[in-house]
Amino acid sequence: MSNSPHSLYGAVEAGGTKFVCALGEPGGRLVAEASFATTTPDETLARVADFFVEARVRHGAVAAVGIGSFGPVHVRRGAPQYGRIARTPKPGWEGVDILGEISRGACAPAAIDTDVNVALLGEARHGAGAGCDDVVYVTVGTGIGAGLMANGRIVYGFAHPEVGHMHVPKLAEDAAFAGVCAFHGDRCIEGLASGPALRERWGTGAENLPPEHHGWTLQARYLAALCVNLLVTCAPRRIILGGGVMMQAHLFARVRMSLCELLNGYLDFAAYGIGLDELVVPARLGGRAGVVGALELARDFATAG
């Protein structure tokens, strides 16, 4: 398989509402890019194929394609369902072999992972986690999800872990809130601190809650509890917080302060040469994390080939 320094790789960010296709060098420039709305599988995947046909004509063979996909998607390599969309309410998409279709369309080998793991890969190598082998990337939005990297490798276990269902202590002052998690009500972080939880608790979305609103104190405290549990489980060098809710920049200082309060002297960060400012950080690549990470995934796959 071609692996010259000038190989071009493909990236597909397969989102629930939008697809982004790109061609470029991992960590470097893009030579082509396109985005379009997610419609039916046939139509959407045909547009992906069209993109790569044109890309091949203009730029030559594609070494490999990396795909970051909306979920649920089977991402365990070697599993019979690898590369297929799992049970989903999204009409027509259930069971679609998104990996196979894209690979055939691009005439190139392809690898797939969840959108959050691909964003993690992008941020860990070229963004807020650059230089670190142990990184967690958390998105706080409609749901709460995370990708985990330990020893430089993404952690899967037997399933793609979904940190949103982590159980955390409820705050006494929040006793009246029932939580919004369909499985765990107010016991898990998604039930307490996702975008819908904020909306349900305060009657308005995160984007309309003023910075001085007391809700942010609660929000910071819950996110800090999540950080505590990630720290005591795998001691990542970076906890990168992204997603819609984290667009509120003032949240980061609050989360760091709550984290100190919750730890209460446990974990002497200074002794490890770690500042809180570099431990809990915003995503740095923003909307680019998916494409940057997908190119990395493609290269990893080609070079492990």
Added chain:
Amino acid sequence: MSNSPHSLYGAVEAGGTKFVCALGEPGGRLVAEASFATTTPDETLARVADFFVEARVRHGAVAAVGIGSFGPVHVRRGAPQYGRIARTPKPGWEGVDILGEISRGACAPAAIDTDVNVALLGEARHGAGAGCDDVVYVTVGTGIGAGLMANGRIVYGFAHPEVGHMHVPKLAEDAAFAGVCAFHGDRCIEGLASGPALRERWGTGAENLPPEHHGWTLQARYLAALCVNLLVTCAPRRIILGGGVMMQAHLFARVRMSLCELLNGYLDFAAYGIGLDELVVPARLGGRAGVVGALELARDFATAG
């Protein structure tokens, strides 16, 4: 470095009250073994050296020594303090270069890790986690600690993670209990479910609490919350529960039942081909895990060169 299939490796289980030394083949028979009380560093490490001198005379060169040590001990390879005991109330042991002393005494290269990580290595390769790349080994005793293996490798992050300080929801019926964690009171699992927590709450130790005592229902529920959080973070194939409190065999069925209740339908284990009986399991090597794991650590170190 010698790495023939017949190489003999050394193992040292450096406990706070007892040292165990052994010589043998990883995963196989021991040709020599000795144990003695932990006293002063000079005396204790001299006995370790004596053991290996005699072992060399009888059995030839030792390829490498693996050490599982009481803590806190610096286990990050390459760090300037690697192999030294950190701040400890144990008289005379603070700052002792346990790795260097044992390596010189055995005339062999040596590697060190925490006692819990070494036990994890033993259980993951030859015990309750055999065949699995993603394993957590939890000890529930005077404290609650854990070793985490992801993708076949032990997870360190920037520090040795101490899962005992994981924050979990408190049970309503347990509201009156203040917890015993010096840092987190009743917010972390060690404060709520360690041996001392049981003693403080019920006025007697775990070993005296009859199986029908309501305390075990609470205990199972808290341990199940810990399991939930480990599952959503790294989805291990095995959660191995060991340590003094887990000597109560009836606890396992209760923890599995509470785990199902807490998950409330989230995580379809059957779809992953996983039975709860093989997910949450007792340690299998018992008192042997330390020596078995230390031999593995020694071999890993020697073969990684």
